[in-house]
Amino acid sequence: MEPVIDQACAAALYSADDAGLDTGASLLAADPASDGAAHRRGEEFLRRAWERGWQPADVVRVVRRELGEDRAALAAALITAETARYPALPPRWADQLAGLPAPAPRGLPDRFGYAWALLELYRLLLGLPVIEPVGPPPGRGPRETGFPHRPPAAEEPRMLTRIRALLAKAEATGFPEEAEALTTKAQELMARHSIDEALLAARGQGTGGPGACRIGVDAPYESAKAILLDAVASANRCRAVWNSELGFTTVVGFEPDLEAVELLFTSLLVQGTAAMTKAEAGQRAGGRKRTKTFRQSFLMAYAQRLGSRLAADTARVTAAAGAEEASGGAGRPGGLLPVLAARDVAVTEAAERMFPRTTTTRVRGATDAEGWTHGTAAADRARMGGRTGEIGG
Template sequence: MEPVIDQAFAAALYAHDDTGLDTGASLLAAAPTADDEAHARGEEFVRRAWARGWQPADVIRIVRRELDESGAALAAALIATETARYPHLPPRWADQLAALPAPAPRNRPDRFSYASALLGLYRLLLGLPSIEPVGPAPGTAADRLYQPPAHGESRMLTRIRALLAKAEGTGFPEEAEALTTKAQELMARHSIDEALIAARTHSDETPGACRVGVDAPYETAKAILLDAVATANRCQAVWNSELGFTTVVGFEPDLEAVELLFTSLLVQGTSAMTKAEAGQRAGGRKRTKAFRQSFLMAYAQRLGGRLASDTARVTAAADAGGAADDIPGATEHAAPGSLLPVLAARDVAVTDTAERMFPKTTTTRVRGATDLDGWTHGTAAADRARLGRGGPGIDR
């Protein structure tokens, strides 16, 4: 059956029109005995993606963006089969695999449609560019030697997660404000605790990285928000606008904090934007894309300064005399004046790692907001989230 597969792939995968896909799909649909080999080759395309720096969540995100949800289900089936052959997987992969969409059943709704969708997916996988790896690929020597930091889900992170979940679910802005502020304080304290433990134990832990999806619409505003969250939590963020994600570089506890807070603030901001639009419509004014873009830009910009302010306040309190009494959960104590050199050393390590991963970046000037009502409502929503003002410059 290999000649049939070779003919189908030659027709479909290296052309750029639907005619080639139709020809290849017709050949595969007429050869049921070729199904296993066709899927085995798809698994090989997935392995090639790992070698080029991609991870399961990255593949699913780009397939959804370039194809559709059915294509993501096809990719999920290939990923699940391919990764099942490894005795263990790199850090973060288990969570990504658990979040995969339900795998697509074979040959549904019919053989031709299925084969056409499968070949379209293979065409996309073959064209994926190399990207900066954020960890070893499974099955490689680097993966076998790699020992991830043994952090796990600490009680502090569990509490932070619970606070943010309450902030997202409450219908009272004042309560959401208090909960989100407390969560950021705990994140800052958690980062300090981890830094002090690492310094005291002479840990050889180095910064890592993760990728966070930044999806349309309004991806520029979302990237600015993520950059603000990363900076406030002692990380650096580099946005790849073409592929729809930001790479965040930092120490593992800080990366966890960034992912948690960004996701929560995006939920809170979207909810506030929806309510603001409803109020405007009730007043007889039609809201537009410009309103939503301006809202999220103001929300992201306004949050930056207050995020940084909260972190600076907690850091100053800790450096002045140990764990702050008004921040429950603080455990590590530093001698007065001894904390800042520890944090500075970690900042340098993060900067060095980011510069090695991304030796060439550009700063993008973003388009200003054009809807005054959107900007006003977005600023107010950021104030209610208790997280506030910062510049919009981002690395790209």
């Protein structure tokens, strides 16, 4: 006779309606001895997801979007249990595990409801498609999978800690001028850090070729957020590919630049959202009620304006570093521009290998003039440069 978990999965996981879930949940609820096997089956589904390119944050993101916060907490419990079996985890996994929602407790008093939730989650996990991997699955090393070696760091580099602190202060302050100054300094440190790492790599002290990471791009207004992320990635010598169906963007680049993209995008999105909320409140006070079009236009303007400024600022800081190198300052070796050009080529080739077939898509345009004006002004306040919009040289 088939184990109860096999019967429950056969009934629940391959049907599109709730009748199969009802049958499977009834079988599990009536057999407390099957609880352990039911949880092990979920961990098995997670291992399949890892092999198909998924990572913990990706799984929780899609579960939250499709099934809600309760199921995301259930997924977090399974992920915590499954990943505990490995002596070491791939890069970025520790941070993702730390960011999981609080795990749902096992064995709730309502056995039928708990079993139903488990099987609903398993059905989603079973149907996850293959996606482009951005690192090795747990239990396998970079050399087995072709990803660049990235040894685990004992602690975060001091530069990143400083950048993170500056951006946190920029997000928290209620004074635009202070936020601008803090973000300016953070971006200056990012740009310098990127150039220093490129030169170290050119001297044979780097950590290999380009890597990749995924960053969630959540609704609402995901097209504007994806445009902002693309602008931040391009300005930091990375390439971004948005998967609108699954709600994330894959960013390809060298590790210091990927870290910069994650930090800066998150901070700019927080600052932009706060500015949008404040501007919208002013519109409502004036009797206006069309908030959806205002927000969409605001964020589109914010993303496009920042994109043009970031591109110009990156060119300026690179030129300043090149001039400093030419004058023999800071002990920089020759050949900065060729080094950066070679890294750009490497990133482009890596992105094309990962995504040999990409498509462009039209996004909904901005239709609200007030939203566009306020969004542009917010982007100017969040500018990445000094008094004239430049990154400090």
